[in-house]
Amino acid sequence: MKKRVHNLSAAIFAIIITVNFLSWTQIPKQSRSFYQLTVYHYTDGSQEKVLDNYLQNALLPALHRMHIKNVGVFKAIANDTSALKTLYVFISLKSPGETTKISSTLDADEAYQNAGAEYINAVYDTPPYSRMETILLKAFPLTPQMELPNLKADKKDRVYELRSYESATEKLHRSKVRMFNEGGEISIFKRLNFNPVFFGSVISGNKMPNLMYLTTYENMADRNAHWKSFSSDSTWRKLSAMPEYQHNVSHIDDIFLRPTEYSDF
Secondary structure, eight states: HHHHHHHHHHHHHHHHHHHHHHHHTTSSOOOOOEEEEEEEEEEEEEEEEHHHHIIIIIIIHHHHHHTTOEEEEEEGGGGGGSSSSEEEEEEEESTTHHHHHHHHHTTTOOOHHTTTTHHHOOOOOOOOOEEEEEEEEEOTTTTSSSOOOOSSSGGGGGGEEEEEOSSSSHHHHHHHHHTTTSSSSSHHHHHHHOOOOOEEEEEEESSOOOOEEEEESSSSHHHHHHHHHHHHHHHHHHTTOGGTTTTOOOOOEEEEEEEEEOOOO
């Protein structure tokens, strides 16, 4: 009798484990977004005016009509003193192929064409920018979707920090990506409330292999305080000392940005 009860209990336990396993494996995983970061390089106020008018009154409304939300438009804080200025447009995509769909939809959007005529029909000797570049990224596994920053400061006071980490080889790049994900570096950023918007690997750009991420702050003093906490964090110190993560970054670009008033975030 005891043996029969034991066998029955074991069978029930096996069924429970099987059901739980099947339920777990059937939970849909959140798909990873792709990010398009367009960088406009320009030199003077007249170009900046055309860009602002185009983005605010033509492109962003058109993207919103396509149900593409949370479009970020940022200008480098260094623009105040730099001869060559930069403006960044951030879009979250479901797939890389969506860029082609956006382009064809814009071509057929009469309201967009009319609102953006000054930019679209600019002549060769008065272009709205000096050069433009497009960077395509794929979201990290542990941050598959962008997150809006939880900030209270006016946009004119905020500081957004865009960082690019280049690696000497693809293998070392993968090491740095693991450091962010499985290693726990992302968790440190979130625990210390860096308000990260995205983390992603660049899959098309001019500085590959590299990754990029964007953190946000109320102001520069808030930014400096956060990084002071990060550098002294015991978990970070332990993580950064691990042998498997040594020499996985060869160059860092650190760009301070401020959102425009018409940026979605």
